[in-house]
Amino acid sequence: MSSDRAQGDILELRGVSFSYGKEKALIDGLELGIGEGDFIGLLGANGSGKSTILKLLSGILKPSRGEVRLWGKHITALRNRDRAKLLSYLPQTLDMRVPFKVEELAAMGLYPYDTPPELTVEQALGTVGLSDKRGSMIANLSGGERRRAYIAMTLLQGAGIILLDEPLANLDIKFQMEIVRLLRELNSKRDISIVMALHDVNLAFQFDKIVLIKEGKVLGAGTPAEVLTEARLREAFDIDVSVHRLEEGTFITYGESRQL
């Protein structure tokens, strides 16, 4: 691709600033790169700017300064349909009242194509484990199933990058793990780059790379072990935390409970 592209990065924010209306800049001069096959967690407190960063990466929001590049090209220079084949985005709130069936919703992922790519609706529903629900209405699904139906749509879209805004919010632990496992599988088997926003620190260890955000700035980026230090977490979440590294894995406790 373009030689202009930073090494390995297929989606980049370069010196991006953004503010809603006339408010003070929420994002100021942000640099962020996503490489092929990355599995990245965007971690930060509520209001830290995670959602805004994902919307900037997806091209939904336009930066007031700086640029967003997808495969080395200005994201706005791409036709909408062409961009949709490279990059997809799932918002945090998925309307539960949409009057579509599971298979109808999933098939919308094929909209950017005149000739559909190889993956079929059945295969996509099989991958997310919804084969037996293909005829069900979206409104009649559980939260986890609904999330998976939308992921099936994204899969059919065939993009190499999927951005997800808090896909685990308001889900039971069981469904949270189910979605993380599914995304991890898509990442390793199909080589899809995944970036997702999250605010649960303990889930952060599931990722290859964590980008810790506070007030629209990157506090740290790297492996969870590198980034998730007590000092950084304290700064990011404004709360007393302890990081416990045990044989079974690393986990984090807050406030009073820090004396384990």
Add this chain to the structure above:
Amino acid sequence: MTKRLFILILVVAAILVLALFAGPRPINPFHMNELEREIIFSVRFPRLIVAVLMGGSLGAAGTVLQGVLRNPLADPYILGLSSGAALGAGVAIVLGLTFLGVLTVPLMAFVGAILTGLLVGLMGWRRGGLWPERLLLAGIGVGFMLSAVLMLVMSISSNEGLRRAILWIFGDLGMSDWSLIPYGALLIVIGLIIALKHAKALNALMLGDDLSHSLGFSPRKETAMLFVSAGLLTAASVTLGGMVGFIGLLMPHIMRFFVGTDNRVLLPASVLGGGTLLVVADLIGRTVMIPSELPAGMITALLGAPYFLYLLRRRDVIG
């Protein structure tokens, strides 16, 4: 789905034929005298065409508006677009405007519908989004206001104008101007082509602006085009026979049961269903109180308003 669609088409065809021969004076299609043939071809047939065109365009307009606004209560009548179109057409007639020839009246109706839509949208807009309750209240309020203005404009013009004002406000097909059929039909065809061309985008918009963007559409451009299509369809309908309410509200709900939600199928089905519903409403209006006729718009309101109230009561519809 194909079986249901087939049954639907059969039912529609049967109703249309029935409507042609039933009425205050039932006619036997196999034994028609000269007068009866005259009634069928010069009176009932054009009236049937008007009803099919009007009802069909309102069904499509309702489908488009419910999708774009993600609001199952949206309808060109409830949102005030019909009143805006009627006022636009009324002003053109009273002032005798002819700057675009015979297309002046339908196009003024279109301008009225679009301006009303923008005004209602502006009033329903708050903190970066459309609020369903605000939008509906704004539509109903603006609709009342514009209808009152239309009455006023018509009253101070002439007796003939007053007659037409009543026609437009109650949607009486018996008084429609048949010479306008080709122009109304033209607007409807253009409106439908736009809607069908953007039917995939309409499906995507129903998932929300961000998801439709992710699927490769520009939500703003698509919304604008679909809004223009709803404006054209409403304007054509009002020009032909005045303001008929609730067909746009009812049809998408009824047709979703038969053909599902995919707008590529739902739009044509709503045209079919809307046309039929208005034919039936007109037939009822012509026959229940012989010798007097009830306006078709009154019948559709009697059928549709209770359903609107039912939807309003259902908690999952609003907010």
